[in-house]
Amino acid sequence: MSASSLPQASSYAPAVDHLFDAMLLLCGAVAIGVFAVMFAFCIRYRRGHAADREGGNTRLGVELAWTLVPFALFLGIFGWSIGLWAKLRTPPADSVPVYIVAKQWMWRVQHPDGTREIDTLHVPLGQPVRLVMISQDVVHSFYVPAFRVKQDVLPGRYTELWFTATRAGRFPLFCSEYCGVGHPSMRGSVVAMAPADYARWLHAQSSPGLAARGAELFRRFGCSGCHDPGSGVHAPDLRGLYGAPVPLSDGSVVRADDRYLHDSIVLPRSQVAAGYAPIMPSYQGRIGEEDILALIAYVKSLEVEGGQGHAHP
Ligand code: HEC
Ligand SMILES: [Cu+2]
Incomplete structure (x- = not known):
């Protein structure tokens, strides 16, 4: 059974559907149970009907059963969905x-x-x-x-x-x-x-690679004027930067991931590399997100000769 008639076109579509169906069944069963008991009580304890209204339930086992069984079932759904969620959030290494x-x-x-x-x-x-x-x-x-x-x-x-x-x-x-x-x-x-x-x-x-387009933009936006080795400006060498730890002027250390590179371009004042003056202009509003992605691809492609990590002064 599947609650939807949509095609299942990805590897985890069946797993998501199974979870959805199980939730639908469980919630449906609980709703039917609640309504059945409600109607039964409405009839049994209706006005003028002779029924024992004094006693109430005193058996602990019954109380525990109707509390703990649904609790366990819903915890099971929770565990199931957390497992699936973790899978959906973790891209495989070869993606x-x-x-x-x-x-x-x-x-x-x-x-x-x-x-x-x-x-x-x-x-x-x-x-x-x-x-x-x-x-x-x-x-x-x-x-x-x-x-x-x-x-x-x-x-x-x-x-x-x-x-x-x-x-x-x-x-x-x-x-x-x-x-x-x-x-x-x-x-x-x-x-x-x-x-x-x-x-x-x-x-x-047949387009030039993303990193190649980034290299072109790196020159067009004037980044190379400061960042190329030998530019004469005291700016960090970006070779080998991607993935390396970067000491910042406030004493903390961050990893140069996509987010760091993105923010270095649009908000350079937010995280200034240690040992440098905050002279880099902000490109916020001047470079579109697509071009920023190309620039990041270019920075990622910059390797250090000899395979050494990123060196900060
Ligand atoms: C006026 C010179 C100048 C220009 C132009 C410039 N930068 Fe920078 N950039 C710097 C300086 C100085 C720093 C180090 C201080 C800081 O973190 O702000 C820096 C830091 C960076 C960092 C972080 C490097 C690290 O080691 O943590 C990246 C990434 C970066 N720039 C990329 C770019 C890109 C991409 C462009 C072009 C869109 C650009 N820069 C344009 C001077 C410049
Ligand atoms: Cu939209």
Whole structure:
């Protein structure tokens, strides 16, 4: 039995449906039980009917049974959903990232190889895909019913979502957070393709890689004027920065993850690297989220020769 007639097009759609069905059955059974007892009591203790109204239940076993059995059942549902939730929140190590920028009222998609699309997301079957999402304006929500996934997309913060498509086809994508007058039109589709078809599709797009576009932007926005070794400006060398610990001027140490790199670009004053003057201009409102994702991809691609970690003075 399944409560919905939607296709189950992702690896955990059946698991989500089983949980939903179990909750529906359990809550339905409890509702029927409560109503049955209610009607029975209404009839038995109706006005003028001779019934014992003095005694009440004095058997402890009955009290315990009707309290603890439902409690255990609902705790079971809790444990079941926590397990599933943990799975939904933990992308497998071999998942490929795809970047989503939401804005009124469209979905902009960037693949790591630089391919970009609007309101359509192509994914290969059987490959775990990890979406890294951010909004350029208000709160949106990425919702693909056939995959049983939904995740809020927030301004100023990356949120993630992962799935493995298991069925080829085109599945509707919705924004499920009211985001202004154009909200109903903020829809698109996810196209799941056999790996060979997907490879052919990607190849036909032939775009420069995301990191290559980031390198171009790094020059266009003047970042290289300060950050290139030999620029003459006292600014950190970004090679090997990604994933490395960064000492900050307030004495704390943070890890250079996507969020840190994002905030370094739009809010450079919020976390100043130790040993540097806060001279980096804020790019808030000047660089779109898609370009920031490309810049981050570029910074990630910068390796140190000799494989050493990021060095701070
Ligand atoms: C005027 C010179 C200047 C420009 C232009 C500039 N930066 Fe910076 N940047 C700095 C300085 C100085 C720091 C270290 C102080 C701080 O953390 O704010 C820094 C810090 C950073 C950090 C954190 C590095 C670390 O080691 O923690 C990143 C990432 C970064 N910049 C990226 C960029 C990007 C991307 C651009 C272009 C969009 C850019 N910067 C433009 C001077 C600059
Ligand atoms: Cu929206």
